[in-house]
Amino acid sequence: MTRYVVIGAGAVGLALAARLHLAEIPVALVARGASLDVVARDGVRYTDPTGTRAVAVPVADRAGTRLAPDDVLVLTVKAQQADDALGEWAWQPVHDPADPHALAADLPVLVLQNGLATEAQALRRFATVLSASILVPAQSLEPGAVAVAAADPAAVLSIGLAPDGTDARVDALVADLQRAGIAAHSTDDVLPWKALKLLGNVNNAVELLGGSDEERKALSRELTAEARTVLEEAGLEPADGAERDEAVGRIRIQPTEGWEPGRASTFQSVARGASSVETDYLNGEIVLLGRLHEVPTPLNAALQRVVGASFARGEAPGTVTVADVRAVAAR
Incomplete structure (x- = not known):
């Protein structure tokens, strides 16, 4: 069964990890510093229009995350941090009894950064890159806590392969996100959706x-x-x-x-x-x-x-x- 390894404990990472866990979809959150300590102790404090709950998302730092062949990496760090994070993760071992040479670069990686740069950075190292434009009204100003001002859906994603196309992996991701209360659709050309979001992001x-x-x-x-x-x-x-x-x-x-x-x-x-x-x-x-x-x-x-x-x-x-x-x- 696919497990989603969510890299980054900012607003997007916390929101996605909490929604997936609440839907009983396997997920692991990768965090560090105060965020790691808070989530390990108290869970993700997830607030939406229905109230606040503590979500006991499994969490570890990079060194404590043991990758498996069915994992999908989900990169949620900011755009300026993405290249360093991709470089750190690509060459981590995957524990696959059938392939002692398996590395994280062999796994699919979903990139969720604003802007247009991360896909090329990922393709330098990862053979399978999924790209998405994500709309999520999420705010995180304290470690381990996120407020999402929507519930049905909590977010909207347009997802495809980078540089273009779609396949069964994209369809499976869309289905899992929909189970988690997130509106998602597949597209064989994700770049126009990224460009649409950038029109708003230039005002951040x-x-x-x-x-x-x-x-x-x-x-x-x-x-x-x-x-x-x-x-x-x-x-x-x-x-x-x-x-x-x-x-x-x-x-x-x-x-x-x-x-x-x-x-x-x-x-x-x-x-x-x-x-x-x-x-x-x-x-x-x-x-x-x-x-x-x-x-x-x-x-x-x-x-x-x-x-x-x-x-x-x-x-x-x-x-x-x-x-x-x-x-x-x-x-």
């Missing part, structure tokens, strides 16, 4: 800026328009989200203890005191494509620059402003 760092709500909303609209122009010029036409809504349903945000709007993944990283943020793989992805295809990206480049420098200086959210981004874009 806007939550870190000072300024009025109207100033942030206006900047977000312009960032998205600039990103769409670049994606289309690069031949990456974003998917139509209405098609997914019709096929598998959409997330309905509901009041949930511990969950607040305006706290996307970049905000959560800063609030937790993370050592890096994913802006280089979100706005930076648009900047990269713009440079490759000779399309100007002044706003995405300015946001990447301003937030990156502010984070390097150790500044609190709100220190740099929308006006700072516009000033840099106008240089």
